[in-house]
Amino acid sequence: MIQRVLIANRGEIAVRIMQTLRELGMSSVALMTDEEAGLPHTIYADLVVSLGTGTLRETYLNQEKIIEIARQTKADAIHPGYGLLSENAEFARKVETAGLIFIGPKSASIQAMGDKIESKERCRRLGIPLIPGLEAEGLSEEKLLSESQKIGPPVLIKASAGGGGKGMRIVEDSGSFKERFVEALGEARREAKAAFGDDRVLVEKYIQNPRHVEIQVFGDQHGNHVHLFERECSIQRRYQKIIEESPSPVMTDALRTKMTEAALKICRDINYVGAGTIEFIVSEKGEFFFLEMNTRLQVEHPVTEWVTGLDLVAWQILVAQGGSLPLKQSEIIQRGHAIEVRLCAEDPDNAFLPCIGTIYKVAHRNLGPGQRLDTGYHEGNSVSVNFDSLLGKLSVYAPTRDHCIKRMRQALKDVCFLGVKNNRDYLARILRHPAFAQGKTFTSFVQTFAKDLQAEALSPEEEALMLALPALASELSVGGDKKGQNADKIPDVFELVRSKLG
Amino acid sequence: MEKKIILDGREIVGDLTSNGKSVEISLKNQSYNFELVSLQGDLLVVQTKDGQRRHLHVSRSSTGQMLIDFEGRNFALEESQGRMLQPKHHDIRPRAPMPGKIMKILKQKGELVKKGDPLIIMEAMKMEHTIRAGRDGKIKEIFCRPGDLVAGGMDLLDYEIEVPGET
Numbered sequence: 296m297i298q299r300v301l302i303a304n305r306g307e308i309a310v311r312i313m314q315t316l317r318e319l320g321m322s323s324v325a326l327m328t329d330e331e332a333g334l335p336h337t338i339y340a341d342l343v344v345s346l347g348t349g350t351l352r353e354t355y356l357n358q359e360k361i362i363e364i365a366r367q368t369k370a371d372a373i374h375p376g377y378g379l380l381s382e383n384a385e386f387a388r389k390v391e392t393a394g395l396i397f398i399g400p401k402s403a404s405i406q407a408m409g410d411k412i413e414s415k416e417r418c419r420r421l422g423i424p425l426i427p428g429l430e431a432e433g434l435s436e437e438k439l440l441s442e443s444q445k446i447g448p449p450v451l452i453k454a455s456a457g458g459g460g461k462g463m464r465i466v467e468d469s470g471s472f473k474e475r476f477v478e479a480l481g482e483a484r485r486e487a488k489a490a491f492g493d494d495r496v497l498v499e500k501y502i503q504n505p506r507h508v509e510i511q512v513f514g515d516q517h518g519n520h521v522h523l524f525e526r527e528c529s530i531q532r533r534y535q536k537i538i539e540e541s542p543s544p545v546m547t548d549a550l551r552t553k554m555t556e557a558a559l560k561i562c563r564d565i566n567y568v569g570a571g572t573i574e575f576i577v578s579e580k581g582e583f584f585f586l587e588m589n590t591r592l593q594v595e596h597p598v599t600e601w602v603t604g605l606d607l608v609a610w611q612i613l614v615a616q617g618g619s620l621p622l623k624q625s626e627i628i629q630r631g632h633a634i635e636v637r638l639c640a641e642d643p644d645n646a647f648l649p650c651i652g653t654i655y656k657v658a659h660r661n662l663g664p665g666q667r668l669d670t671g672y673h674e675g676n677s678v679s680v681n682f683d684s685l686l687g688k689l690s691v692y693a694p695t696r697d698h699c700i701k702r703m704r705q706a707l708k709d710v711c712f713l714g715v716k717n718n719r720d721y722l723a724r725i726l727r728h729p730a731f732a733q734g735k736t737f738t739s740f741v742q743t744f745a746k747d748l749q750a751e752a753l754s755p756e757e758e759a760l761m762l763a764l765p766a767l768a769s770e771l772s773v774g775g776d777k778k779g780q781n782a783d784k785i786p787d788v789f790e791l792v793r794s795k796l797g
Numbered sequence: 798m799e800k801k802i803i804l805d806g807r808e809i810v811g812d813l814t815s816n817g818k819s820v821e822i823s824l825k826n827q828s829y830n831f832e833l834v835s836l837q838g839d840l841l842v843v844q845t846k847d848g849q850r851r852h853l854h855v856s857r858s859s860t861g862q863m864l865i866d867f868e869g870r871n872f873a874l875e876e877s878q879g880r881m882l883q884p885k886h887h888d889i890r891p892r893a894p895m896p897g898k899i900m901k902i903l904k905q906k907g908e909l910v911k912k913g914d915p916l917i918i919m920e921a922m923k924m925e926h927t928i929r930a931g932r933d934g935k936i937k938e939i940f941c942r943p944g945d946l947v948a949g950g951m952d953l954l955d956y957e958i959e960v961p962g963e964t
Contacts, residue, residue: 461923482927485918490923645894648894649921650895651896653859655856680922682922682923683922707869711854713871719869723869750870756845759829761802761809761865761874762800762811762824767836767841771841771855
């Protein structure tokens with residue numbers, strides 16, 4: 296049995312994993328860099344070990360060092376979270392070789408599904424629909440260009456080893472296709488090289504107004520596989536998901552049956568163990584195409600946890616130590632509706648440039664029913680330039696989609712991350728958009744409705760209020776910890792009653 | 798009394814009369830009255846003339862800015878003192894929008910550029926960002942090299958505005 300788990304990750308996902316470890320009575324070992332002192336993941340852990348300073352390669356991607364820390368701290372398992380080393384087959388193998396449990400799939404599965412070209416070849420064999428494109432790898436610029444011209448624009452260029460939108464570019468139909476293609480290819484290759492150390496790319500037909508719908512799957516070491524329904528993650532910016540929901544507004548029973556069957560077929564073929572996600576593109580006509588498989592816990596897993604009532608991290612740990620899946624397919628029920636938004640430190644009104652600074656306030660009040668905030672920051676923490684811009688994930692649950700949207704709009708007003716510019720109001724603008732309310736979501740939603748998603752100007756009265764603010768808040772001290780000196784201005788209940796009674 | 802504030806970099810000028818907890822603002826020939834109902838912790842409750850309540854959360858940053866959360870939107874407010882901060886017209890040097898690493902420089906000294914042309918590619922917070930020309934011109938000087946780590950706000954290059962008719 297697992298007693299102690301080293302979390303080879305940071306931020307909100309490290310905190311999330313620790314919550315389940317506590318519940319299960321297991322202890323946690325967190326990692327940090329010297330600059331991260333004081334962040335929640337360094338505080339909640341039972342034990343924290345510093346990786347020192349340096350680049351990601353020297354810290355959170357330093358495989359030997361992390362395994363050595365696991366040994367020294369007597370951890371018996373490593374949870375990789377998402378990103379970083381989570382889909383690195385070599386790391387999974389090293390963990391296995393070191394006699395530790397890797398809380399994730401077998402290294403062979405990571406390898407089989409990690410390479411986009413290989414995974415597509417497998418799906419082709421299994422008869423799972425694929426988007427028309429080019430599968431050969433390591434092609435020259437000339438070859439990629441000529442093949443792209445054959446497929447016909449719009450064409451999508453993406454990193455062979457990639458994920459998370461890095462190393463991806465779309466080349467649209469236009470007169471100067473060749474030049475645009477060459478420019479985009481260069482950008483994609485550099486980004487891919489920087490992010491994955493591999494600049495191989497592939498090209499494929501770009502599907503217009505597609506939806507991104509993914510199936511959560513789980514497997515155990517006894518050959519059992521189940522799905523935990525779908526998540527729709529069509530609202531994206533620069534190929535990064537920003538709003539996710541379950542169920543998908545476009546899903547029908549028939550389509551769900553076909554997609555979940557396809558997803559389970561892949562799992563059985565590779566005898567998949569642990570949590571995984573099979574991503575599909577769904578066209579306007581309702582066709583679906585295999586995109587890729589993520590062999591790890593997804594960022595947006597809370598959406599699935601809301602609608603199924605299950606703890607996905609607990610399931611990961613259970614199957615990693617040899618347990619059987621706790622529920623049969625027929626016992627897993629999708630109920631109600633859940634939405635998640637990703638709050639990021641970036642300025643939507645200034646080209647989404649990442650922002651850094653000190654967080655003065657995370658939220659104004661306690662979260663209400665059906666609301667959840669996963670964050671890696673406390674008040675007083677700083678957002679630094681060395682990590683990604685995710686401040687937190689706000690997710691809400693309600694019986695219906697309409698109710699869920701309303702609940703999220705309200706929750707967004709209460710969770711603010713004051714002090715660092717962020718995309719909160721932008722997310723609220725998307726949630727207020729009529730197309731979103733109607734469930735007309737597709738991956739280019741934010742580009743298509745860019746004009747509607749611009750910030751609204753303040754009214755003259757609101758501008759006047761801002762002018763009056765320094766005078767009105769003159770008694771405010773630094774940090775805002777002012778005693779309630781004006782409490783006497785709050786109307787007395789009895790006074791109100793008296794005035795009503797005349 | 799004339800009152801100036803800079804709200805998210807934009808200047809707002811009006812007239813202010815303060816009478817304890819009641820503030821009168823005159824802006825663009827309209828007058829408004831705001832009354833302080835409560836200031837507890839960082840929660841400020843203000844009542845407008847028609848009796849409507851507005852809730853604001855206000856924090857003062859270490860640099861003296863007022864950080865405002867107003868019904869789901871955030872603003873940074875600075876009180877303008879003395880001389881206004883006018884954007885300088887000759888200041889067209891592209892700057893690093895945030896700290897990061899220079900990945901690639903796409904133009905050379907002396908090269909002509911058109912508005913919107915990519916000039917420099919930098920990486921910050923694990924994403925690649927393209928710095929583009931704000932207007933037509935000619936590259937005068939480049940202040941960085943690929944691989945350089947740059948601070949936010951640092952000038953990356955300098956260029957001259959192209960005079961029409963001249964080549």
